[in-house]
Amino acid sequence: MMSDELLRERCRSNLATVRGRVADACHRVGREPAGVRIVGVTKYVPVGHARLLLEAGCSDLGESRPQGVWEKGAALTTARFHLIGPLQRNKVRRTLPLVDLIHTLDSLRLLESLHAEARLAGRTSGALVEVNLDGDPGRSGIPPAAVAGLLDMAAALDTAGAEGGIRILGLMGMASAPRPSDPADASRRQFALLRALRDQMAAHHPGLDELSMGMSGDFEDAILEGATIVRIGSALWEGMPTAATDGG
Secondary structure, eight states: OHHHHHHHHHHHHHHHHHHHHHHHHHHHHHOOOOEEEEEEEOOOOOOHHHHHHHHHOEEEESSSSSSHHHHHHHTTTTEEEEEOOOOGGGHHHHHHEEEEEEEOOHHHHHHHHHHHHHHHHEEEEEEEEEEEESSSSSSSSSOOOGHHHHHHHHHHHTSSSSSSSEEEEEEEOOOOOOOOOOOOHHHHHHHHHHHHHHHHHHHTTTTTOOOEOTTTTTTTHHHTTTSSSSEEEEEHHTTTOOOSSSOO
């Protein structure tokens, strides 16, 4: 059983290591590390571990379930929470005020629900369109060909005249799990496709500045291809008991 001080030191060390890897990847392509935001994925860890990460200096925390946001949001009021998993429309009202950014906008119906709730609250909230990068129907996200239509609908809602609403700030995607037959740079190619899609969409929809892509196993490749947000789980919890190793 690790003491509280050992847990705290391990958390600081893990965060420092991840930050170093982010900086190294940025320097390889002439980017500033400050341009990449680390979202610490806390979906498989207790509130106490998430608090240690927050105290270590990682202010952005990612949860895959709204219930996780509800629980940790009540305990960690200074954190900026990101919803990185699916959101059902019946959980929008309770979740929206607690999150800084929703990464998983994947349908017109969800867009309309989020927009209506944000308008009702008189607030402007940010979201990213989740894109299915490999065409697997079992994976979340919308096909690349459907992104333009969703952005057009968001723009139409945004010009309806009322205060507040949802602003789409960029795109989110996950690379496929590597297969033995894949080339070594398969994930980087998918990240490059997402970056190119974002750039193409930004020509008609200004303000698409964010690219949320890359997790513990591939975030350096994502940064090389322009990621502005990386979602890191297992690399931050390495060596910490009771923490899962597959959180991002």
